[in-house]
Amino acid sequence: MAEPIDFYFDFSSPYGYAASGRIDAIAARHGRDVRWRPILLGAVFKVTGGQPLVAVPMKGDYSRRDFARTARLMGLPFTMPPTFPFASVPHARAFYWIEGQDASKARMFARGVYQLIFGEGRDVTAADLARIAGQLGYDADDLAKGMADPAIKDRLKAEVDTAIARGVFGSPFIFIDDEPFWGSDRLDQIDRWLETGGW
């Protein structure tokens, strides 16, 4: 089986949420697995000079409209959370701790978190993260200890550094082997690339 494709996303990224709904199905259709890799766009932007879309003049207003339009076209519910953008460090650390136990559960966790944030438009708290992890069988105290573990903090930092080194400057950002694709609007290209190996 070919290498998994890499799916970089920030939990605070509406387009990451949009892509999360289809990426596994697209990859599976071509016999590929997907490695979900939450990152922190804030850290990326320090290197690239980028800034959150909604903070950019004119582009901000357009983006808010396009987030909803894009997600709904994909058949996903969409509501912006009251606080946006927000710091997604706890979400990402919780993900990597769960991934250390079971990668498939980490993916379910990510889906649950995204659903709460952009599907239901909620500000997600530490208690929400613990509840979603709890539904997957994880103890809240274990999760809290895991999230505070220096090894988990380092893991997240390493993933962000690797992403930047690979050229990731936004979310979602997907690699098929070494071919980079930026944006939920590249999913059809990704599907075709997996089918044809390029054009």
Place this chain on the structure above:
Amino acid sequence: MAEPIDFYFDFSSPYGYAASGRIDAIAARHGRDVRWRPILLGAVFKVTGGQPLVAVPMKGDYSRRDFARTARLMGLPFTMPPTFPFASVPHARAFYWIEGQDASKARMFARGVYQLIFGEGRDVTAADLARIAGQLGYDADDLAKGMADPAIKDRLKAEVDTAIARGVFGSPFIFIDDEPFWGSDRLDQIDRWLETGGW
């Protein structure tokens, strides 16, 4: 017949070139005409603080790859011109002068210019513009006088100002009535919007 849709683009925009290959056919399928409106992204960026994609760290390298990938997927030849980005003021002025004579010829002119720039990867000179206009039946001296006419200069300026007032911050930028769509990667959404009137 419903109002034409507005297709804003900069002659120096590879994604504008990509969209130019499909926009008329998509609109026609839904009984709509298209108003082609060349603008100057440089003037837009002065207002928005934007900058040419290729000048942005990391995003620049990705974009060069994505320009070609996107155009080729649409069945268009693609080669970057030696000089990029470039000032597209003459191209846009020539367009509006020809449009004053015949809107359909202006569109043919725009296609010819785009083909030379990104299809063949050429730095387009004033002589090239005159030659393409000449193939459409326009005299080189008339074109030169038209491009120097203050009314044509004002027309281009007015189009840019109107675009900015409508929220245009990139190229291509398309309006279906008042619904904005940014990017050649929104053509499928545009097709669907024209079909359904929204979702």
